[in-house]
Amino acid sequence: MLFVLAALGNWSWGPLRHDWVFLAAAGAIAASALAIDRYYAEHFGHVTPSLGRQRRATAASVAGVVAMIGVTTLLRSRAAWSLDLPVNPIPAVFGVLMLGYYAAVVGLRAHHVLVWGAVVLAGLLPVWTGGDPSNVGLVIAGAAAVVNGVLDHAALVRAFAAPAGPAPGPGSAGG
Secondary structure, eight states: OHHHHHHHHHTTOGGGGSHHHHHHHHHHHHHHHHHHHHHHHHHHOOOOOOHHHHHHHHHHHHHHHHHHHHHHHHHHSHHHHHTOOSSOHHHHHHHHHHHHHHHHHTOOOHHHHHHHHHHHHHHHSTTOOSSOOHHHHHHHHHHHHHHHHHHHHHHHHHHTOOOSSOOOOTTSTTO
16 A cells, blocks of 8 residues: 555645645554554464574565665666666566565465566556656556455465364364
8 A cells, every 4th residue: 555655645646745644644554554463463363484484584575675776776877767668667576576575485376476477567568658657666566465465365364264163162062
């Protein structure tokens, strides 16, 4: 949601032309993220990843930050803009980074490949001519993150689904 908010703020869309509205919306997103985190802790508990998985997550995150800074620096150079490439690097690079992160940390699932692969392809389609496509790229990445999150949630719920029938307990025919 922060990606979409950033794009709308960059466009000075509606009330987001005021900085305080942007900050309030970012605060609301942060508050909802804390509420979601609490929900997951209450319903699914807390898992501490193994040291190896923590290292892979850290390495993937650092590589992602370095790559995004590198791409941003390259795109701000006059030489890169003079190429006038008809691609949108924000969704293309972000999609690749997300695929790499999922592959390194949790393992790729079909929905990760579908969602983030579609984002990469959308960024690489030769249709991005004219103005700066950065904000559209942010919206694409933000929408994909929401869709991916919903699909990850569904996979988590399926993995930890309650048994089909009531569990036998003391005094029951099955216990």
